[in-house]
Amino acid sequence: MIVIFSFHLHDNSHAPLYQQLYAQLRDQIRSGSLPYGSRLPSVRALQAHFNISKTPIETAYQMLVAEGYAVSRPRSGLFVLNELQPLLREDVLLTEEAESRMSNIRSGTQSNPLRHADRNPLPPVQPSQIVDFRASRVDASAFPLRLWRRSVQEALEQHALELGAYGDPQGEYAFRATIADYLRQSRGVQCGPDQIVIGSGIRYAASLLVKLLHNVDTLACEDPGFAPFPDYFRRSGKQVIALPAEQIAAQIRQSDAGAVYITPSHQFPTGSVLSYGDRERMLQWAYSRNAYIIEDDYDGEFRYSGKPIPSLQSLDRSGRVIYIGTFSKAFSPALRMNYIVLPQELVSRMRSERLPLDAPSRIDQWAMTRFIEQGHWFRHIRRIRGLYGKKHDRLLARIQEYFGDHAAVTGHSAGLHIQVTVRTNASSRELIRLAAEAGVAVYDDSNMLVGSDSIGANDAPVIYLGFAGLMEKQIDDGIRLLREAWAGILDE
Amino acid sequence: MIVIFSFHLHDNSHAPLYQQLYAQLRDQIRSGSLPYGSRLPSVRALQAHFNISKTPIETAYQMLVAEGYAVSRPRSGLFVLNELQPLLREDVLLTEEAESRMSNIRSGTQSNPLRHADRNPLPPVQPSQIVDFRASRVDASAFPLRLWRRSVQEALEQHALELGAYGDPQGEYAFRATIADYLRQSRGVQCGPDQIVIGSGIRYAASLLVKLLHNVDTLACEDPGFAPFPDYFRRSGKQVIALPAEQIAAQIRQSDAGAVYITPSHQFPTGSVLSYGDRERMLQWAYSRNAYIIEDDYDGEFRYSGKPIPSLQSLDRSGRVIYIGTFSKAFSPALRMNYIVLPQELVSRMRSERLPLDAPSRIDQWAMTRFIEQGHWFRHIRRIRGLYGKKHDRLLARIQEYFGDHAAVTGHSAGLHIQVTVRTNASSRELIRLAAEAGVAVYDDSNMLVGSDSIGANDAPVIYLGFAGLMEKQIDDGIRLLREAWAGILDE
Structure with missing residues (x-):
């Protein structure tokens, strides 16, 4: 390390x-x-x-x-x-800004770290064996260092005369046009540059949408689900209701939600895909109620088998879907850049209400425009899709090899993490503790979303494993160590 | 052009x-x-x-x-x-994200541009003579292109292994440590890295402070003053009261404000400096009420004569001042980077309440850390202070030469814009219109702040001229054209 x-x-x-x-x-x-x-x-x-x-x-x-x-x-x-303590107490499967949130949580709660140290005897540290299956990490070695450096350089030269001025707070026009093209080609998203807002992450998207959807009193979201977005709504005084992720298309009709936040292409965290029928049901609900569907397509670029799943936005015939995409998974979370695609009605509202906007660095936007226009982006995506596909397959093979029937993998074939149900009477907390003692960090869904009591105590525990940030050797070691750590508690 | x-x-x-x-x-x-x-x-x-x-x-x-x-x-x-129409109707002296806001305003109101075109007959266009005294522009040719490119390159190499992970949402630690050093040396600001939050502009600062100051019901601000910050508070349901800028230290005692937003080093837009006595009075008020003073030091780096004015924060002995600084003036508004210095009490609150934070690009933060640590920043500041000082002196000399007693300049010797009172019976709107017809964009304080009726109709009109983004030749041309445009309406 x-x-x-x-x-x-x-x-x-x-x-x-x-x-x-x-x-x-x-x-x-x-x-x-x-x-x-x-x-x-x-x-x-x-x-x-x-x-x-x-x-x-x-x-x-x-x-x-x-x-x-x-x-x-x-x-x-x-x-x-550092990581062990929150792991034992309050960890969360981290993607996007969940990690941001976690840092806050840690900073806050570690004001008295001795307390935790007393409660949880420290396991032996084996630095050479630390494997962290955190879902928010991507492979740093896959970052196109040389091409990006050149894109920044060319952007600075090309736009040297504009460095003294503020840009369009919605995002540079040419960049938005480029993203509109990309989304149409790769995700079926239908939009013009006018509909795109360039932002700096899920917090920015949430803060904009809280303001745009001011006549929405209740936001529905998936349970389990990605917490930071609904959390932001709750902090802003909105009602938030968590519906079971697998039944959300049915239950949304009985709710009084005016908007719903979902991850249809690869549900976070279970990894399931919203069926075509459920997609239509969600749209029908939105049409009949004039409600909005907020589609977070956080890892839509990654699909390892079967046909790519088009975005929910591409099925929308009535402008009820708000689409959120990010550069954090496919490029780098260090760039802090994402985008929101608004229906025309919300574009008009954003303009008439003069909502304050705040696009990220123009230099980064210019550089990314060049990077995409010169074809680097598509080549990069193709390359890392292959890279992550190999890691994904390796992880599944190792789990099969070491666990056999003791573990069932779901939510795979897409995205950057999988869901593993372990056949044991032990709780997920116990699994996490044993893993940590063996130097492996794994995650469950605690602290993931508000009403997460839905998984009963008698169910087999569920563990989430992210693989993008690990080397293949680490994946091998990690699964082997997990098998050893859990040897005593697996069902016969 | x-x-x-x-x-x-x-x-x-x-x-x-x-x-x-x-x-x-x-x-x-x-x-x-x-x-x-x-x-x-x-x-x-x-x-x-x-x-x-x-x-x-x-x-x-x-x-x-x-x-x-x-x-x-x-x-x-x-x-x-484009610029002429808002200029004639609703323009504002633009700094920081005021320009962002203006873009929204323009987008919103230009939905029916014909209306305005009808109302205001279009003046002849003389492209070769366009001079824009907009205050938000800085000199693009002064941007340290080569050094910044190298800083980005070195940052990418040095931090290659971290490109797969999210950073500290409060901002990179080493960057905050570097800023703390810089602020201590250059602005007398006393703080540790823990107190600094890296942000992307005034909107981000406002959104964070609205949440941190949730027990503050009323925000006081300067009139005339910089609107976007108090606007954000008003949108968030807070009471906002505008106090005459020159009497704010006296009148704040009679108000029931729990916080005040001020620009003490170079008042925006008048350019006046808050006296030492008034600074102490403001602090005493804050101490006695447990109130907060939000000090926006937007162009504190630029002082062309006399001693540099230390920040208000440096006088605070009780943790009541929140300091906001930016890279938009001294570096580039294209970078979208600023910082907030919080008193310890608010740092604790930020952590205990787990406020969602969202720092800008880690790559930019790493690059700026290198840029500052290698001494480039201080050299850059020294260089552009000289550059802008020359432009400032040139502008004052030309106004003296062309206008003599017809114009009185105030708010000079600091910052990147000046205030000019014109001896005429005409209104500032009329001055702006005549200037626009001659191809010169100048600005008054309309739309600057809410309660801006304070300047009576009988007062001589006040015009604001930003100079940082103009070449010296343009400054010469601009003032000459203004003298010609206003020849018929100046007092005898």
Whole structure:
């Protein structure tokens, strides 16, 4: 595991050195910049680096250990413990900004980290074996570094004269035109550039839609489902009702929802696909009630078998579907860029009400326009679809090999994570704990959505495994370790 | 005037070619991508470019002329008319996202552009003489293109392994540490990285603060003042009261405001500086009421004479000041990046309430961290301070030369715009109209803030001139043209 440390010690700071060092390490651990299981630099190394005495370094390290941010292993050094604690308490299957939200949650609750350390005895740390099946990660090595760098460079040159001015707050026109083309070709989405709003993530989409849908009192959403979007609505004073994901097309009719937030192409997190019949039922409901369907197509680019599933928006004949897409999965979550496709009625409302908009960096928009127009985007998607398809197949093969009938995989063939039902009497929390002790991070649906009591205590536990951010070797190791960790609790 | 056209015509689109061309040109005119006075490409040129017949091009051009987006000049071609119409009706001195808001306003109200065209006979267009004293523009040629490109490149290489993961939603830790250092050195702001939130503009700052200050019912702001921030509060259901900018420190005591939004270093738009006594009075008010002062230091980097004015935040001894800074003025508005410095109490609240945060591109944050740490930022600031100081002095000299006692300049020696009081019985609207006819865009404070009736009809009209985005030659031309345009209405 390669860890990048960045410290900044300031002689002219008001805080003593040990406090500076402690605070920076703690924040980097909290934010995940220092991943779980990574080894902190030795006291000697830091001493040499900063040319300071060893006392402040030792003091900072002792504070981190005392507060449960790190653990000391004799003759090995200090290891970071960040991910394990939230994992045992409150973790969530992370995609899009769920991870953002989680960081907040962690920062908030770790104000007294000792409490958790006491409650959950720390498992042995095996840094070489840490495998994190987090769903929000994608493969950093697949990022088209050279082409993107060139796109940024060309964008800066081409638009040098525009660097002194604000851009269109809805997003650069040429970029929106390019996205409209792409969506038509790849997802069947029918829209013009006027209907597209460029944003910076799901929080931005939610904040815009809360304002646009001000006559909607109740938002329906899937249970289990992706929490940050409905959470934003609830914080804004809206009613939110969670309907069982697999019955949402039937139950929505009985609700008084004015809008529904769904993930029809690859339901988050179960991975199921909304059937054609249910799609029509959802549309009929929207037509009859003048309601809106918010389609979050977060990983629509990834389908590994069968025909690609067109977007729900492409079936809409009456302008009731709002479509949300993102560059976080297919490109990089570091770019912080997504887009919203509005029906014409909402475009008019956005304009007449003069809603404040705020597109991300023009430079990034120009660069992405070039990247797409020069054909890099399609080649990139094709390449990573192959890459993730291989990882997906590998994961399924390993689960079959190690677990056989002890585990049932669903929600596969698409997206960047799968759902695994484990045949055991143990709870998903117990599975997560045992996995963590073996150095493997897996996730269940706790904290995923509000009313998530729907899965009864007697059901077999469900675990979610993201694979995009892992190397194939890690996938192999991870499943083998899970099998060992769960050996004692699997049903006969 | 160099204009960059970008068209995308699609054979497979549902819309006929003339409609595609019309819609794209119209949107580019609306958004300002095609600036006022720019010449549209000739029919012949477009014909050659797209290899289509001239009919669709002529049809699209006729539609644009009919709707008032362009004007035809015999033997010269078609010229864009976008900025003139809002200028005559509803323009505002634009900084930060005011321009965003304006774009919305324009889009909304231009749905029937013929109406305005009828009401206001179009002035003759003299493209070679267009000078736009818009305050939100900065000098694009001053952008450190080569160094920024290298910073992005180095950031991508250094952080290649992190491109698959979400970052800290509050902003990258190392970037926040770097900004904390910079603010301490340059603006006297006392804060740690924990207190800094990286954002994408004033809308983001407002949306965060509306949530953080949920126990504040009433926001006070300056009149005249920068509208988008208080507008966002009003939209969110808060009471907003506008107090005369020059008496705000006295009148705030009589109000029941729980927070106040001010621009103490260079009041927007008047350019006055909040005196030391008034700063203390504001702080005393905040201490006694447990109220918050939101200090928008939008152009605090620019001071051309006298001692630099430290931030209000630097005087705060009790954690009542929220500081907002931006990269839009000193770097580029195209980057869409700013930051908020929160008092510790609000940092705790942000964490305990798990407020959803959404930092901009990690790549941009990494790049800017490198840019600052390698010393480029300080050199850049020093350079553009000199550049803008020269433009500022040039503008003042030309006004003195051409107007003498007919005009009084205030709000100078800092920032990127000045305030000019013109000795005339004419209204500011009349001055703007005459200027526009001569090809010069100037701005008054209409639509600037809510209760802006404070300037009586009998007062001499006040005009705002931004200079950062203009070349010195344009400044000369602009003031000369203004003198000619206003020759008939100046007082004896």
